[in-house]
Amino acid sequence: MTTRRIGIGEAIREAIAEEMQRDENVFLIGEDIGIPGGFGGAFGVYLGLPEKFGHERIIDTPISEKAIIGTSVGAALMGMRPIPDLQYSDFIFECMDEIVNQAAKMRYMSGGKLKVPLTLRCPVGTANRGAQHGQSPESYFIHVPGLKVVCPSDAYVAKGIMKSAIRDDDPVIVFEHKLLYGSKGRESAGGMDLTAEVPEEEYLFPIGKALKKRDGNSMTIISTHLTLYRCLAAAEELKIEGIECEVIDPVSLLPLDTKTIYESVNKTGKALIAHEDTFTGGWGAEVAALISQNCFSKLKAPVQRIAAYDVPLPVTPVLEQTVVPSIERIKEKIRQLHKMELK
Amino acid sequence: MVERSINLNNLDKELLISLFTDVIRLRKFEDKVYQLFLKGELPGTIHQYQGQEAVAVGVCTALNKTDWITSTHRPHGHAIAKGVSMRSAMAELYGKETGCCKGKGGSMHLGDPEVGMLPAIAIVAGGVSIVTGVGLAFKMKNTKQVAACFFGEGATNEGAFHEGLNLAAIQKLPIIYVCENNIYGASTAYNKTTLVENVADRVSSYGMASKIVDGMNVVEVYLAVKEARDAIANGSGPILIEAKTYRFAGHSRGDAKKYRTKEEEDYWRTLDPIDRMKDSLIENSLIDNEAFALIVKNIQEEIDDAVVFAQQSPFPKVEDAFIDAYASDMSSPTEVQK
Amino acid sequence: MANEIRLPALGQTADEMEIILWHKQIGDKVSIAEPLLVVETDKAQVDFESPEEGILLKIVAEPGTVLNTGDLVAYVGNEGETI
Numbered sequence: 016m017t018t019r020r021i022g023i024g025e026a027i028r029e030a031i032a033e034e035m036q037r038d039e040n041v042f043l044i045g046e047d048i049g050i051p052g053g054f055g056g057a058f059g060v061y062l063g064l065p066e067k068f069g070h071e072r073i074i075d076t077p078i079s080e081k082a083i084i085g086t087s088v089g090a091a092l093m094g095m096r097p098i099p100d101l102q103y104s105d106f107i108f109e110c111m112d113e114i115v116n117q118a119a120k121m122r123y124m125s126g127g128k129l130k131v132p133l134t135l136r137c138p139v140g141t142a143n144r145g146a147q148h149g150q151s152p153e154s155y156f157i158h159v160p161g162l163k164v165v166c167p168s169d170a171y172v173a174k175g176i177m178k179s180a181i182r183d184d185d186p187v188i189v190f191e192h193k194l195l196y197g198s199k200g201r202e203s204a205g206g207m208d209l210t211a212e213v214p215e216e217e218y219l220f221p222i223g224k225a226l227k228k229r230d231g232n233s234m235t236i237i238s239t240h241l242t243l244y245r246c247l248a249a250a251e252e253l254k255i256e257g258i259e260c261e262v263i264d265p266v267s268l269l270p271l272d273t274k275t276i277y278e279s280v281n282k283t284g285k286a287l288i289a290h291e292d293t294f295t296g297g298w299g300a301e302v303a304a305l306i307s308q309n310c311f312s313k314l315k316a317p318v319q320r321i322a323a324y325d326v327p328l329p330v331t332p333v334l335e336q337t338v339v340p341s342i343e344r345i346k347e348k349i350r351q352l353h354k355m356e357l358k
Numbered sequence: 359m360v361e362r363s364i365n366l367n368n369l370d371k372e373l374l375i376s377l378f379t380d381v382i383r384l385r386k387f388e389d390k391v392y393q394l395f396l397k398g399e400l401p402g403t404i405h406q407y408q409g410q411e412a413v414a415v416g417v418c419t420a421l422n423k424t425d426w427i428t429s430t431h432r433p434h435g436h437a438i439a440k441g442v443s444m445r446s447a448m449a450e451l452y453g454k455e456t457g458c459c460k461g462k463g464g465s466m467h468l469g470d471p472e473v474g475m476l477p478a479i480a481i482v483a484g485g486v487s488i489v490t491g492v493g494l495a496f497k498m499k500n501t502k503q504v505a506a507c508f509f510g511e512g513a514t515n516e517g518a519f520h521e522g523l524n525l526a527a528i529q530k531l532p533i534i535y536v537c538e539n540n541i542y543g544a545s546t547a548y549n550k551t552t553l554v555e556n557v558a559d560r561v562s563s564y565g566m567a568s569k570i571v572d573g574m575n576v577v578e579v580y581l582a583v584k585e586a587r588d589a590i591a592n593g594s595g596p597i598l599i600e601a602k603t604y605r606f607a608g609h610s611r612g613d614a615k616k617y618r619t620k621e622e623e624d625y626w627r628t629l630d631p632i633d634r635m636k637d638s639l640i641e642n643s644l645i646d647n648e649a650f651a652l653i654v655k656n657i658q659e660e661i662d663d664a665v666v667f668a669q670q671s672p673f674p675k676v677e678d679a680f681i682d683a684y685a686s687d688m689s690s691p692t693e694v695q696k
Numbered sequence: 697m698a699n700e701i702r703l704p705a706l707g708q709t710a711d712e713m714e715i716i717l718w719h720k721q722i723g724d725k726v727s728i729a730e731p732l733l734v735v736e737t738d739k740a741q742v743d744f745e746s747p748e749e750g751i752l753l754k755i756v757a758e759p760g761t762v763l764n765t766g767d768l769v770a771y772v773g774n775e776g777e778t779i
Contacts, residue, residue, distance in 0.1 A: 058738070078516055143402035144480075193708075196709055199711065330463060333676065
């Protein structure tokens, strides 16, 4: 097997190109995606695709989120496999009805006769653009039966899971973090290497499978996206204090790989869930409840969560960095959990 | 092709000079902001307003001071024109505590209730949704105030546009919808998204009156808004004004603008609102080069002062991140995560 | 003292930028907002316009170099100024 190092943006582009080649029902729809001389999508992921597949299958739309998703639902019901793009996940609120009331429920309401095989791409994450351009809204959607929710955080997973999502017969929302597309992260976000070894040969990464990113015995950390990298950095820095964290990337939030998560928590006895979405009602709360219920006899301490504080995102860097979980804040939480023991 | 020279319509000299000065203020402010961004002094990104100044200035000058405006992700020009001080706007762009939004809103959310501007809404057509309520409040409380709603031609394809205008029309709300048609929604030309050429032609479907103006002509914009405001004061119901204009810069920073041609950009530069107004004022002996130089000098001083103010202002205190999410007493967001 | 010219955050979400070519040569006069060089960001190839005016005194980063937001690329100042 030959591999090469690429970033998430490239990985997703390859996945989409391969699936468009494989299945003529796959098409792209969204704003600024195929315009000649344009952006190639908000984060350049579609660059080169119009030249390969033509504008019939790469549809540039007006600024009409309800129409973009509504159209995708209708086309999917008729047997096509649309990949709509919303540029920034903050705009998903414009089309909540089409996602929650239509895409998620058509199959059930039809008694199983219809399916909605769409794959919605949504970039998340704060990047100093303010309260309406930096949210991580994954948590709203794990609450909706009928949807699938995935959060790729590296190129290997991104390519494989995008292909799986496109081939999946259910509506899948793929939440990508906007600071993780390139080969190197922003200095202000940690400056880490974001490339991964990605096979040349075709492969799929299944929806519903978590990845262990780091081995350890002190506690289990469960995290996604940029926060995952911050947790990994924190874990490395705390080795010296004798704390060895096991880090799990759940990858899919719905369906959740509870087997991998419970196995790890049963081994370590402690769990910390970390995400950039806000604390109250974040997906961490759901995972915490599941762990409390299913790993209770093995828990040495209450399940902990760390997340963005419950405020809208401020724009000025010093406030923004205070609100989202930083490496320092994560380290403090890890130390705190490490010291906890149930009497 | 647009007639380049500006008809001053025998307007008061003081008013004409004021319109001219404000257009230059907006341009110089935005040029400075851009330079500061290039020097790495501003966080995030910026959506620049150069080229569209005649619209913000024409509209805000024609409105009463107590009227309100809503704005978009491209709000710098609207803010300065409506009366947000350069100090307050610049400090906000720097993310400082002394900014109009205390460093929390940033470039895309400039605004100040004290001068009648809601924090700009960065969601396309978000302002169109909300202005309906602003207008309704004015009507219900019979305050005789008017609301102006700025948006781009791209917003006219959002569901919110349809719902907002239709409701405002049937409710006869005191709203002036100002469409800044600068041809492009990010990289997408309007004619690639809509079969109808003029935004103004779409609003008759709501039973609403409309007017198309040369958005690079501050006098024409001013007169159209004055006329609209008078009509609304006489019970006409909401009106849409479509200003044909152009943004000289890209959508935001880092936009190579390859979806536009040089010919098109050059053509719109010949319609620069500052040059045209200056030429017409000189032709009519209302200004000379010396007076112009003095105007520019004063504006430069105002801007330099704003920059120094912003640079010297403190950043917000870390604790400020946790206040002002609610008006009523709520437990601190930091408490739940202890 | 000549002004340092550093790369601003021209990329959409990544800090890395590659120098593609210089529009200006050493000794050329430069105005504020005049394109100095072309960089390739995570989004596109874009012009980096000069934040300062003066003479381009020294180029520190040649085409092909990969730099980050904040890195020094050149000096612009008055003729004969120290660097």
